[in-house]
Amino acid sequence: MLWATAESEIADPAxxxxxxxxxxxxxxxxxxxxxxxxxxxxxxxESEKSKVENKAYKNLSAVGSWENSKKVSVEAQLKQIxxxxxxxxxxxxxxxxxxxxxxxKAAEERRATIEAKRREDFLKxxxxxxxxxxxxxxxxxxxGCFSF
Numbered sequence: 001m002l003w004a005t006a007e008s009e010i011a012d013p014a015x016x017x018x019x020x021x022x023x024x025x026x027x028x029x030x031x032x033x034x035x036x037x038x039x040x041x042x043x044x045x046e047s048e049k050s051k052v053e054n055k056a057y058k059n060l061s062a063v064g065s066w067e068n069s070k071k072v073s074v075e076a077q078l079k080q081i082x083x084x085x086x087x088x089x090x091x092x093x094x095x096x097x098x099x100x101x102x103x104x105k106a107a108e109e110r111r112a113t114i115e116a117k118r119r120e121d122f123l124k125x126x127x128x129x130x131x132x133x134x135x136x137x138x139x140x141x142x143x144g145c146f147s148f
Contacts, residue, residue, distance in 0.1 A: 132139055 128139070131137075
């Protein structure tokens with residue numbers, strides 16, 4: 001066989017040839033059996049290595065597939081959370097705009113009330129001034145700090 005190892009190549013010269021110069025048949029058969037056994041062992045070894053390699057490849061593929069599916073799942077969750085966050089952001093922005101509009105409306109109402117009170121007070125002052133003029137009477141309170 002072609003798969004001879006270093007051990008099988010080194011043979012005892014006394015075993016290969018008999019004293020008569022002929023080949024010892026038992027020694028050659030033993031060598032052939034050894035080579036066959038070593039070839040079978042090598043074939044088994046290669047087969048087992050191939051099985052181990054295939055199993056490792058299969059497991060690595062499974063891990064890669066698992067990783068990809070988990071990544072997709074997490075990315076989907078992230079997208080869902082971002083969408084929820086964006087929706088809440090829009091809702092809060094709308095609430096804040098409404099609040100600002102309410103504050104503006106309340107401020108306008110207060111301004112209108114103050115302006116109405118100012119006009120009313122002006123009318124009262126003008127009426128009192130007209131009354132004082134018609135009676136010839138001087139007001140008791142004149143500028144608050146000056147009393148006559």
